[in-house]
Amino acid sequence: MKKFLILSILILSSCGYQPLYTNKNSEKLTFNKINLIGNKTINRKIVSILNFAEKDSNYSYDELALNSKKNIQVTSRNDKGQATSYNQTVEALIIFKNGDKIIKQKSFIVDFSYNTKDNKFDLAEHEKQIENNLVDEIIEKLIIYINL
Numbered sequence: 001m002k003k004f005l006i007l008s009i010l011i012l013s014s015c016g017y018q019p020l021y022t023n024k025n026s027e028k029l030t031f032n033k034i035n036l037i038g039n040k041t042i043n044r045k046i047v048s049i050l051n052f053a054e055k056d057s058n059y060s061y062d063e064l065a066l067n068s069k070k071n072i073q074v075t076s077r078n079d080k081g082q083a084t085s086y087n088q089t090v091e092a093l094i095i096f097k098n099g100d101k102i103i104k105q106k107s108f109i110v111d112f113s114y115n116t117k118d119n120k121f122d123l124a125e126h127e128k129q130i131e132n133n134l135v136d137e138i139i140e141k142l143i144i145y146i147n148l
Contacts, residue, residue: 029146030059035066042068042090042135049139050146061103065095070131075113087113088127090134094142106145108138 030053036043043066052064070090074083089111096104112130117123 029053029061030055031061031064032056032059033063035063037065037067038069042070042092042131045135046092046139046142050142061096061098063095063097065097066092067095068092072127083116085113085115086127087111088130088134090131090138092138092142094145108141108145110134110137110141 029050032054034047034052034054036047046066046068068091070088072086072088074085075087076083076085078084089109091107091109093107094105095102112134114126114130117126
């Protein structure tokens, strides 16, 4: 058992393994200007979690453009015409620019389907939770995209 533990430690330490979700590159990402277009709450959450910052000098890119939107669609209705299920989609487009030249551009789209609730307050709270989960999923994809 000790030999297996020592061998696995040696293999993992010498192969250059690094966790994928470490956010070391985003510390270096600074921008002269950050443009947030679309849904303000989604944009603010993405920028704050990824530690993007504006600086007047020594910045990585001239501009970051972040365009996000949220869409909720009714996917099915009952005999009375009342909505029974929904599909919530969150989309984020991120663009890194230097001057007028686009350096990186990527669109992230995630969605989730759910059933309605009898209580409208519970439905609104459930939709907020789903939105937070979808934004977290986009942030995970962004971290992978930036670190690669």
